[in-house]
Amino acid sequence: RKEVEQDPGPFNVPEGATVAFNCTYSNSASQSFFWYRQDCRKEPKLLMSVYSSGNEDGRFTAQLNRASQYISLLIRDSKLSDSATYLCVVNEMDSSYKLIFGSGTRLLVRP
Amino acid sequence: DVKVTQSSRYLVKRTGEKVFLECVQDMDHENMFWYRQDPGLGLRLIYFSYDVKMKEKGDIPEGYSVSREKKERFSLILESASTNQTSMYLCASSTPSTAEAFFGQGTRLTVV
Numbered sequence: 560r561k562e563v564e565q566d567p568g569p570f571n572v573p574e575g576a577t578v579a580f581n582c583t584y585s586n587s588a589s590q591s592f593f594w595y596r597q598d599c600r601k602e603p604k605l606l607m608s609v610y611s612s613g614n615e616d617g618r619f620t621a622q623l624n625r626a627s628q629y630i631s632l633l634i635r636d637s638k639l640s641d642s643a644t645y646l647c648v649v650n651e652m653d654s655s656y657k658l659i660f661g662s663g664t665r666l667l668v669r670p
Numbered sequence: 671d672v673k674v675t676q677s678s679r680y681l682v683k684r685t686g687e688k689v690f691l692e693c694v695q696d697m698d699h700e701n702m703f704w705y706r707q708d709p710g711l712g713l714r715l716i717y718f719s720y721d722v723k724m725k726e727k728g729d730i731p732e733g734y735s736v737s738r739e740k741k742e743r744f745s746l747i748l749e750s751a752s753t754n755q756t757s758m759y760l761c762a763s764s765t766p767s768t769a770e771a772f773f774g775q776g777t778r779l780t781v782v
Binding site for chain 2: 591657
């Protein structure tokens with residue numbers, strides 16, 4: 560079983576749609592959680608951290624469910640510029656700071 | 671702005687060659703990482719380092735080694751390049767306090 564699993568997609572949605580991605584992780588000791596965004600042929604960049612109480616940044620909402628070991632990302636009012644791959648990332652903060660990446664979910668927003 | 675710089679964007683090497691990929695960060699970050707990214711497999715951790723001269727194996731260290739002689743520089747070495755090491759290689763750095771990773775632009779390595 561992969562440590563961090565995501566549906567690879569692609570999710571193909573019209574502009575203005577709401578879309579949600581889920582991610583599951585296997586290590587219950589995981590401490591920190593993130594969503595990264597990766598544009599085609601570019602490096603990944605941090606989109607937002609995920610906090611236990613849930614957090615929002617504009618059109619983006621991230622939630623964490625520790626009991627079920629999953630993380631979600633909700634995008635409201637999708638824009639063409641949201642087209643990218645979204646990577647779920649888990650930090651195993653034991654004696655080191657190892658980031659584990661999911662393989663990503665591809666989003667295509669069409670006009 | 672944090673800057674992570676990889677020495678090459680594109681490299682073509684022959685099978686059996688020793689290959690050096692260099693990464694430099696300018697934000698005094700303690701942690702540095704090397705990943706490879708392949709279609710359908712996502713980012714896989716090769717090695718990481720949490721201090722000068724300290725290193726730990728990631729998920730796929732076979733065929734690779736690393737060197738961290740200075741805090742700002744983390745080198746990935748392919749001891750004897752093989753065609754299955756053709757990939758996109760990404761370097762990243764982070765601090766323990768935030769764990770946010772900053773990536774270099776990537777090196778696309780082709781081994782022929």
